[in-house]
Amino acid sequence: MKLVEALNITRAMQQRKLPMLRCFLATGFNALHLKTFLAAELSLVFAEQKIEVLDGLYGDLLGNIDRLAKSDCEIGVVLIEWSDLDPRLGIRSTARWTANELKNIVTTAKARAAQMQRTIEEASQHAPVVACLPTLPLLPFSFTPSCQSGSWDVELRGIMQSLSSVLAESGQVRVLNAQRLDLDSPLKDRHDIESEGLSGFPYRLPHASAVAGLIARLAQRPVPKKGLITDLDETVWSGILGENGVDGISWDLEHHSQMHALYQRFLGALMSEGVMVAVASKNDPELVEQALQRSDLAVSAGGIFPIEANWKPKSQSVSRILETWNVGADSVVFIDDSPLELAEVKAAHPQIECLQFPTGDSAAIYELIVRLRDLFGRSAVSEEDSIRVESIRRSQAGMALRGTPALEEFLEQAEAEVSFNLSKTPLDPRAFDLVNKTNQFNLNGNRYTEANWKKFLDDPASFLMVVSYQDKFGPLGKIAVVAGGYRERKLMVHTWVMSCRAFSRQIEYRCLAELVARFDFDEIEFAYQQTERNGPLREFLSEILKTPPSPNCVMARREMEDRLEFVMKPQEVSNG
Amino acid sequence: MDEQQARLANCFLAVFPDLSADEISSATSATVPSWDSVAGVTLLAVVEEEFGIALETDDLSRFDSFQDFLTYLRQTEVGERS
Incomplete structure (x- = not known):
């Protein structure tokens, strides 16, 4: 992307009336054009939101990460360059480079990296954080010729590798893949020394564009494809x-x-x-x-x-x-x-x-x-992912069982067990994924950003119910999520999704029965919205309400109890 | 407006979207309120990118108006398409 295109995209975006998505860009250098590229790339990725990119103070990366942690931004980006580990590793410093200083630079870098790890992890508790480790070449500060790795620069790279490894393992931080950036932006074409001296912005424009593009892709939690159908011959x-x-x-x-x-x-x-x-x-x-x-x-x-x-x-x-x-x-x-x-x-x-x-x-x-x-591609492989194919096989086997006996009888034969977890902490990534990926049994198709989801769960009046299922054929894992709020004897269901793998097992009825058992409400309201694909949810609600559902449809507790009478007694709550 | 002027005007419009078409050719740092140091550096980068040149930035004050940029481009004969 060219800078002029990025400016035009951000200008067009500012004129649109859309919900705001705020991103904090924490760097130690002047973010200048990177900020523009990032705003444009995020606008393309989050097309339904208006993007605002905030940045911090020049030369204060640690302080900026702290500002990110304290901000209410929905996305955090941390971009580390060598000079953030020690100013002596940047061209704007006038500090001496002597062979004796090298050890001290490494010691400083190690301590600074440890501080960065702590502050980044703290920031990632509030919002998803994308981290990008040094992208620019190391300055020739060591005594070895440029074609030889000196122990000092190997050590410095090791410090960054360790930081990268710890952050990637945490699961809360998405670390930009250096190899991918190498393919998109050759190392020799990255550093704009003139610009760094003039304005404190160290990137050439194509490099800034490449970094921003990859960061924007990482900022959006990927929705991976679920299945691959392949030919055999010549394939x-x-x-x-x-x-x-x-x-x-x-x-x-x-x-x-x-x-x-x-x-x-x-x-x-x-x-x-x-x-x-x-x-x-x-x-x-x-x-x-x-x-x-x-x-x-x-x-x-x-x-x-x-x-x-x-x-x-x-x-x-x-x-x-x-x-x-x-x-x-x-x-x-x-x-x-x-x-x-x-x-x-x-x-x-x-x-x-x-x-x-x-x-x-x-x-x-x-x-x-x-x-x-x-x-x-996905950020992590969950237990549900690893049992998916086997559960589909079992489901196919179960279909044969379902031929003649009633569904209730089948479920009894299958020794179906539904469990409900109403605990909101620790944050369950599987629940978040279900809410954002499910289409067919979905109350309204509403999606959440990670920061919005955290904010919703932080509300003391909100509730979250994560539903798991297993039968004698094996577990399906966590397959449904019901979430909403409880106020003045009214239960409001804002979100209700169920994996299509769990259809035809009466789990939706069991969910309602569990809500009746858990909450002392007079009426329940469903934030229903018709979508192109939520036909299964619409059919179910029509059956329960005895009329096609409308937005914010309401049902009295007594009515609901009557219609759920046939459902088995709710299971014990496993947690919360 | 020739092609070189039109391309330069697009650069100005990207950095100063509030300028009207009539105001662009007479734009100076004194007449455009949003022309601060950040906008100045951004304008330089956009012009460099558009015309594939590296401007001599030792003295930024020489690029203080639309006409300054145009004069530079004409003197160095860049951005002309035959």
Whole structure:
């Protein structure tokens, strides 16, 4: 992005009437153009909000991080450069560089890094923080030639690596990936020495733009895709199964088809992170079964579910897979080497992300895998992620059980256990994710920023109920969230979401029954809003209310008790 | 207004969005209230980026108006497209 574009974007944004999103940019240098780029990039990422970027005082990074912690900004950004560790590492200082000073610089840097860690962690308790560690080259302060690493600069880099590692592990701070920045902004093109001397702004404009772009992407919690549907021939393996036979397909160095093994390994990694992986292939199903039993596969075929191998249009296979997974097409990526198949699937499922597997082009396959990493990237892997595929398999098995007996009987047979946790602390990232990712069983489609969610939970009048489910087939984990407020004998439900994996288990009724048991209210109000996709929630509320729901619809306690009579007695609260 | 002037005017408009089209060519640091030191540095950066040049910033006061920038660009013959 050019600076003039950034200025124009921010100007256009200021004229729009949108809710405000405030970001505090903590740097030790003059943030100048970086601030403009960041405001523009955040405006693009958070298109429904008006962005205001605040900054602190020149030369006082620690103080600025402290100001960030005390501000009510929804996003915090901390950008550390070498001179923030010790001013002697910056060009604006006039302090001496002697061999004797080097040890002292390292000692100072170590102490400063420890202080930074504490203040950044403190700030991250109030708002999500993005941290970016030194991006500029170290000045030639050490006695070694520029092509040789001296012990002092290795030590300084080690201090920053340690800080980066601790912050990344904390889970509260998102650390900008230095390797990604290296790809976007070459090291030799970053430092504007003239500008640093003139105005205290040390970045060349393209570097400032690259840093701001990556920070903005990190500031928005990513919503990863949930499933990947892949072709087999010339995709998972090299060759055509029907022509080459089970032993004629390959994914190894000997046949120059190693990149297919890399793709397989990547699919395996995705599965271990809870991404659903399925196959849609025009093939003989028996041959596919044999091929997937080959012991040298670099992915565990048992984790792929479902496998649609047939001769029908692939769009039909994709439809069945989406139905089995119970997810929307917009949560899924479809990979095929054939542009024709991609077009056919895209025509039937316009919201699906269709990507071509570039067979024969190793560099392009590598690029595809990097792109997929971005589409499926997440900050952490939760317990629910790791059991997702297995729970879908079990759900499919359970469908067979559900044929004749009544649902209640099925649930009894399944030994279903629903548990409710009404504790608001510690902050549950899974609850936040459910609120921001769920579409179908969603009261109103309202999303929260992390800072708004924390603010909501800090309100003493607010309540949060996180619902978990398990049955004899295994746990589904945390699958629903109900949140709202309680005032003057009125319970207000502002947020109600439930994972589609938990449908058809009467959990929604159990949620209401739990609210009746836990709160002494006269009436309950639902902040309902129709969205394009919340049909399942609308149907449920219509059944309970005996009329289609309207915004802020209200129901009396007695009425609700009558309609929930059939639901089992609420379970014990596990916590809170 | 020739192409060079138009590009320079766009730079001014990006930094000083409140200026009307008529005011741009006569804009000076004295007549534009929002032309402070930060705006001055931003304007320099935008002009450098737009014309692919490095302005001599030893004496910032020489870039005090639209006409100062235009004169510099014409003297150094940058930004002309044949």
